[in-house]
């Protein structure tokens with residue numbers, strides 16, 4: 280496990296997804312658990328593949344946000360991104376949280 284690859288998984292945290300921000304410490308070597316010094320969140324390491332999944336998900340969220348802004352329907356966006364309409368709904372909620380609306 281490499282602490283340099285770890286970043287805080289809490290979206291509310293200032294250091295969310297930031298690598299080498301100096302906020303990550305080892306919480307438990309035995310469980311390969313890491314902890315964020317900023318928000319106190321702990322998580323299990325070696326989740327690199329999950330990380331990549333999140334990245335592509337993040338792109339889809341951005342596209343969703345753009346298409347919603349352009350007035351596309353949820354059904355249409357779901358079809359375009361080959362995701363389910365409920366996922367689009369979830370993204371929409373996340374985007375609303377992000378914008379603070």
Ligand SMILES: [Zn+2]
Pocket residue numbers: 287288289292293294295315316317318319320
């Ligand atoms: Zn944090």
